[in-house]
Amino acid sequence: MDEHFLSAERDLLRIATAGSVDDGKSTLIGRLLYETQAIFTDHLAEIERASQRQGEVALNLALLTDGLRAERTQGITIDVAYRYFATKNRRFVIADTPGHMQYTRNMVTGMSTADVAIILLDASRGITEQTRRHAVLTALLRVPHLVVCVNKMDLVAYDESSFRPIEEEFGAFFHEVGTADITIIPVAALQGDNITVSSSLMPWYTGPTLLDALNTVPRAVARVGGSARFPVQWVSRPKVGAYDTRRTYAGTVAGGELRPGDAVVLQPVGLSTHINTIETFDGPIANASAPQSVNITLTDELDVDRGDLLSAAALPAVVGQCIEAIICWFAMTPLQMNGRYLLKHTTRTTRAVANALEYRLDIATLNHLPATALAMNDIGLVKLRTAIPLCYDSYTQNRITGSFILIDERTNETAGAGMII
Amino acid sequence: MQAIRQEYLVALEAEAIFIMRETAAEFARPVLLFSGGKDSAVLLRLAEKAFAPGPIPFPVLHIDTGHNFPEALAFRDRRVAQLGVQLLVRSVEDSIRQGRVVESKGPRPSRNRLQTTTLLDAIAEQQFDALFGGARRDEERARAKERIFSHRNEFGQWEPRAQRPELWGLYNTRIHPGEHMRVFPLSNWTELDIWQYIAQEEMDLPPLYFAHTRTVIEQGGMLWAIGEHFPLLQGEQPFEAEVRYRTVGDMSCTAAVRSSARTIDAVISEIAATNISERGATRADDQTSEAAMEDRKREGYF
Ligand SMILES: Nc1nc2c(ncn2[C@@H]2O[C@H](COP(=O)(O)OP(=O)(O)O)[C@@H](O)[C@H]2O)c(=O)[nH]1
Numbered sequence: 109m110d111e112h113f114l115s116a117e118r119d120l121l122r123i124a125t126a127g128s129v130d131d132g133k134s135t136l137i138g139r140l141l142y143e144t145q146a147i148f149t150d151h152l153a154e155i156e157r158a159s160q161r162q163g164e165v166a167l168n169l170a171l172l173t174d175g176l177r178a179e180r181t182q183g184i185t186i187d188v189a190y191r192y193f194a195t196k197n198r199r200f201v202i203a204d205t206p207g208h209m210q211y212t213r214n215m216v217t218g219m220s221t222a223d224v225a226i227i228l229l230d231a232s233r234g235i236t237e238q239t240r241r242h243a244v245l246t247a248l249l250r251v252p253h254l255v256v257c258v259n260k261m262d263l264v265a266y267d268e269s270s271f272r273p274i275e276e277e278f279g280a281f282f283h284e285v286g287t288a289d290i291t292i293i294p295v296a297a298l299q300g301d302n303i304t305v306s307s308s309l310m311p312w313y314t315g316p317t318l319l320d321a322l323n324t325v326p327r328a329v330a331r332v333g334g335s336a337r338f339p340v341q342w343v344s345r346p347k348v349g350a351y352d353t354r355r356t357y358a359g360t361v362a363g364g365e366l367r368p369g370d371a372v373v374l375q376p377v378g379l380s381t382h383i384n385t386i387e388t389f390d391g392p393i394a395n396a397s398a399p400q401s402v403n404i405t406l407t408d409e410l411d412v413d414r415g416d417l418l419s420a421a422a423l424p425a426v427v428g429q430c431i432e433a434i435i436c437w438f439a440m441t442p443l444q445m446n447g448r449y450l451l452k453h454t455t456r457t458t459r460a461v462a463n464a465l466e467y468r469l470d471i472a473t474l475n476h477l478p479a480t481a482l483a484m485n486d487i488g489l490v491k492l493r494t495a496i497p498l499c500y501d502s503y504t505q506n507r508i509t510g511s512f513i514l515i516d517e518r519t520n521e522t523a524g525a526g527m528i529i
Numbered sequence: 530m531q532a533i534r535q536e537y538l539v540a541l542e543a544e545a546i547f548i549m550r551e552t553a554a555e556f557a558r559p560v561l562l563f564s565g566g567k568d569s570a571v572l573l574r575l576a577e578k579a580f581a582p583g584p585i586p587f588p589v590l591h592i593d594t595g596h597n598f599p600e601a602l603a604f605r606d607r608r609v610a611q612l613g614v615q616l617l618v619r620s621v622e623d624s625i626r627q628g629r630v631v632e633s634k635g636p637r638p639s640r641n642r643l644q645t646t647t648l649l650d651a652i653a654e655q656q657f658d659a660l661f662g663g664a665r666r667d668e669e670r671a672r673a674k675e676r677i678f679s680h681r682n683e684f685g686q687w688e689p690r691a692q693r694p695e696l697w698g699l700y701n702t703r704i705h706p707g708e709h710m711r712v713f714p715l716s717n718w719t720e721l722d723i724w725q726y727i728a729q730e731e732m733d734l735p736p737l738y739f740a741h742t743r744t745v746i747e748q749g750g751m752l753w754a755i756g757e758h759f760p761l762l763q764g765e766q767p768f769e770a771e772v773r774y775r776t777v778g779d780m781s782c783t784a785a786v787r788s789s790a791r792t793i794d795a796v797i798s799e800i801a802a803t804n805i806s807e808r809g810a811t812r813a814d815d816q817t818s819e820a821a822m823e824d825r826k827r828e829g830y831f
Binding site for chain 1: 536537539540541542544546547551553554579580673689694696698701703704717719721
């Protein structure tokens with residue numbers, strides 16, 4: 109790495125991966141990390157030893173992503189693993205999620221914060237039901253960019269006539285479910301074709317390599333664009349000598365842009381005020397946008413608590429106690445009608461009761477199925493009522509103010525995740 | 530090299546600060562584990578920024594193995610005094626005296642594993658319900674799978690198969706009495722990020738992290754400083770070398786690396802060029818088995 113590498117301006121891009129077992133996801137990620145020099149030699153030496161023990165001749169890059177002993181001995185991936193690599197202009201976080209059917213919950217977790225989703229499929233098998241499920245999940249979670257890697261092109265002789273129909277079929281299918289930008293790339297992860305270097309075996313493909321695609325997707329500003337949103341996370345009232353100074357409200361900007369002088373409304377109470385100053389540890393600043401973490405002072409002395417929301421006065425959030433949301437269920441015990449849960453939304457936690465289950469979603473066909481409960485890994489549309497008002501946006505408008513989790517109070521498990529309609 | 534405010538560092542910093550405030554808001558008795566090492570120094574810096582203009586709303590805890598580098602202790606005391614935070618020290622020496630743990634045999638016993646008991650005793654005594662640690666997911670593969678809010682059962686154990694999903698920025702901080710949470714705000718940082726942040730913030734660090742001359746021996750491909758907790762044994766050939774530390778743990782289990790990097794910028798260039806991980810280069814405690822870290826974490830280690 110050179111000086112240029114170290115001093116270049118870099119942003120942070122979050123990636124989540126999805127693929128069925130054996131489509132080559134671990135190999136692909138291993139390859140990406142290996143070729144961007146994100147793997148240390150001692151970690152490589154460890155997997156060399158492990159490859160040999162398992163009787164393999166070549167270095168098995170897939171072993172790089174096996175974290176826990178059970179995963180290594182059983183040759184499966186249980187849990188989301190986080191990996192890091194960097195290029196000249198980007199620092200990447202990969203949430204590597206296992207592809208088993210029963211792990212919808214892991215995939216939803218990885219996708220929730222992703223700017224880009226990589227979906228992997230096997231060229232020799234084409235688009236499967238699993239591929240459709242993965243694509244629908246990225247669409248539900250509103251991941252703004254999608255990169256589809258059609259892997260194992262070597263098994264179809266690197267042939268364009270195998271790739272194009274898959275490309276077409278995927279495009280047509282996805283068009284009906286989502287709005288993300290799609291890039292579809294023919295790759296062979298095992299040999300490294302079109303991962304970081306253009307493959308000479310597929311001259312008919314003139315699009316970007318996987319790494320090029322990741323390097324150039326515009327960072328998802330839209331994810332938190334829109335109107336100003338600032339959930340109050342922490343109230344501090346510094347004492348200077350014997351005097352209380354003005355209260356400052358700390359939090360992370362969840363949407364739009366904030367500037368001193370902006371008219372804002374404190375929700376849920378609905379009081380109007382203005383932003384006085386935006387402060388940081390390093391001094392006052394002239395504007396703040398997501399995901400910056402700042403302190404705000406207001407021009408009026410209001411009673412502001414953690415869990416309150418400051419919104420753009422012109423376009424405030426919705427305030428209400430009855431919400432409709434797409435819910436992904438994670439817990440062993442199904443979501444029951446009239447079931448009571450703790451609901452955490454931005455920095456506010458309240459009790460909630462599930463009033464009605466409108467339907468369960470078949471995520472392969474997108475059909476709405478009648479249902480009376482949501483079992484683990486099910487997804488459905490649920491009506492909820494909360495004990496105190498929430499200040500929210502629809503998830504399609506804002507992934508932060510439009511999302512929540514449900515907690516089972518008896519077990520303290522995170523039982524489900526919701527996206528407000 | 531000019532330290533510029535990198536957009537990705539702003540994002541990592543904002544994430545860490547958010548996590549710290551969530552913890553302070555939702556737990557009754559959080560504490561920050563502070564060893565005087567670079568990662569915990571960054572944690573403390575982030576805590577300072579997260580709660581400014583107010584004070585840091587929790588104490589810091591040092592589990593003192595008695596095998597510390599004096600430079601790390603001096604740095605610990607200096608930072609604590611600067612920030613005016615409360616420092617709690619619990620020592621492995623006391624745990625040994627009370628018969629809670631037994632010192633291993635041999636001329637250079639490591640206390641690495643013993644400190645887990647001291648830590649769990651301190652948690653019970655002080656009723657801490659959330660402990661900030663400086664662990665990063667890039668360090669080791671069991672850590673790559675650990676959550677930012679990592680639940681510990683009433684025995685302080687990590688149960689990797691019962692981890693809670695973490696979606697968006699919505700952390701489930703609920704625990705039952707007697708349980709606690711380990712909180713890792715630096716989860717998504719790499720060693721290089723830590724150093725770029727140290728450069729950006731112009732942070733103070735123990736001098737151990739920069740090249741200096743030491744009397745060392747070479748063992749298992751690593752350089753070990755001879756000192757009170759690492760005595761010279763018969764037949765060993767000590768020599769002088771220009772070294773620095775990439776991690777600072779116990780003197781008895783942390784090795785030095787050859788280096789001529791005397792400034793933060795020089796360290797950054799050195800790390801960008803290295804191809805050995807920091808634990809691989811310097812930690813004897815991780816070399817015992819493929820799952821050494823996983824096993825210690827299950828027992829309640831940091
Ligand atoms: N022929 C061929 N095999 C591949 C390719 N990529 C991965 N594989 C193989 O497919 C199998 C499954 O790969 P793995 O990465 O473990 O899949 P995962 O379950 O999706 O993580 C392994 O035997 C790989 O060697 C490829 O590009 N071509």
